[in-house]
Amino acid sequence: MDTDRFDRRKFVKGVGAAGLVGLAGCTGGPESGGSDDEETEASTPAADGEDTEASETEASGSDTTNIGMVYATGGLGDGSFNDQAQTGIQQAEEDFDLSYDESEPDSVSQFSTYQNQYAQSTDPDYDLVSCIGFLQADALSETAPDYPDQNFMIVDSVVDEDNVGSYTFKEHEGSYLVGQLAGLLTSESFSAGESSTDSDSTNVGFVGGVESSLIAKFEAGFTAGVKAANDDIDVQTTYTGSFSDPSAGQEAALSMYSSGADIVYHAAGNTGTGVFQAARDEGRFAIGVDRDQSVTTDYADVILASMVKRVDTAVYNAAEATVDGNFEGGAVTSLGLAEEGVAAVLGDELGSEIPSEIVDAVETARQEIIDGEISVPDSPE
Template identity: 65%
Template sequence: MDRRKFLKGVGVAGVVSLAGCTGGPDESTETDGENQSDQQQGGTGTDTTSGNESESTGTDSTDGGSGDGSDVNVGMVYATGGLGDGSFNDQAQTGLNRAAQDLGVSFNESEPSQVSEFARFQQSFAQSQDPDYDLVSCIGFLQAEALTETAGQYPDQDFMIVDATVDADNVANYLFAEHQGSYLVGQMAGLLTTQEFAAGAGETNPEETTVGFVGGAEGSLIGKFEAGFTAGVKAVDSNIQVLSNYVGGSSPFNDPTAGKAAANSMYNNGADIVYHAAGNTGTGVFNAAKEQGRFAIGVDRDQSVTKPNSADVILASMVKRVDTAVYNSIEAVVNGNFEGGANTTLGLEQEGVKVVYGDQIGGDIPEEVKTQVSDARQQIIDGGIEVPTDPSNV
């Protein structure tokens, strides 16, 4: 019997009864940046029931259905952007829902509203006896500090974390080569800003040859997105200007108003295309692109699908397979081969990151542009192109 069965007088605040798969945000979830519900803002700081999202972007690295997880319980702690972001958290939820469908696991989800709440939710799942959670999934690098402490307090509890490395024997770490995928959308943006191009509700001004990047919180992780994007742009023409802005603040990944202001500044200064790596803050980038008649690039999921109202300005998305990391970690628990202390990196070669062209206007992108992007992808995999991870090195 797990030692957690003997814990006495331990509260499980914030952990609701087992949810199963009973509704929630789906692929059509759209947030306008100014009028969102508390759940979409992640503002309740409480658990929510699970969604039932069937679409999974890209190629799966697992076959699925390889084990019986009917007696496995998973606790999910999302990033502060909350569900309904059409991006990072929703991609994680896709992997969770697929594990429930394929493997039969049960799960509960929590949506912290701020970084200070991560430890409480992590510990609530670890302390719980009814149900007893076999795995606690922690989404986002901002959870690393809290998880370092929590993992040490509960050495018999298995955890996984996305986008960070926690040095503990009971934590599986999943990382991504975001810079590689960002290089490809940067190259696409560089090629398009140097030519006259119109599609959907947007068009370029080839005389400006300027693009932009909007990040959430400044740091090494989001810096990889910026570094790769800038390197891809500069590979086309070193004279192309790349504008960059990090929104920061108390909710860097859940502030569409700030995202819109940052993007508007870039469009007003000649940017044809703006790429964001800012979670739900990116909704504001899309809103700005529509108002300005320019283009944007999504992140984490195919945002031309998850943000359909902006599909006429989203050229492509740099998809990051957070769902694969979540699914694989759960499958490992089901199959009894979970590896705490292991680091797994998913890049272009593993299809952990990839470019997905926009559902509505991606077909209008010239084939010669797509061919050059495809060729660069293979060169990165073969080692012919080394993509920087630090913006200061571009």
């Protein structure tokens, strides 16, 4: 599979990408954000007469589509959620006559400001404002009605307005697969690189960012997968309250490892970087999220797998629809295993070390979920 380029138009139509859906050793998409050597400089939309710094490809002609990106707190360089969204808009810029600007809010309170600045801008006039992350929903619910002629899209939440396209994911389905993987591996003695499990271990861990119904889907699916592998294994759960605090992630994971956990899965944005560091410190394993973090971070030596979430596809789809003039406000699109919107992807360095019978068991579960034979809970019991 080509890890340098991925045609999302084919992905959306269900052509190819078969390796991504199951367990594979590649992301199926281009690397960007925190994994690139070249940094992408964020810009702020024009407001009160200020200049707007355009994306690398300058707008050429009045027909160019302009898109504003408002990222989640935690910013670019997280090797995860925001970087995945940026991958989508970068691919859209490459494929279409499109220009984009991007903003990185430091706090939830800034979401409304950036959303409004893009909507108010006339030079350029933004055809779409992309709001990345469920924490933007409250602000967008107030912003969107004030600009009925402005199209918005939001990832990970539903905003019931005629000018907002909402994109959600079945994170619990992909999390079930990495949970099963963790449950099976922690039940036996397994070593890879400098890390190992203890066959006497009776627990694994989950570190969440901001406690919410969204992140609870990751927890619920992961726990269900672990229990399906071995009902005697417990799941330690901690929410740090932040998506941008690696120190908190490291502290939470260290506590779990010291309590006997072999493997910790995170759904915590850049906070998860601390989880990886803790795994390295303790000679244990971790599971990444949103992107193949064995590729997008410097922790391939401890990352068994990642629950990949195609935020890039949602961003790309919305951009393509805007360019084509058929963006559908008010629509809700949900992407799961069947739609190739989530996947369990084996680590680039450690994946080949995982016993084939475990890989096969997880692949069987993936198909059973798609076929409706396994129903995965989307909230913790």
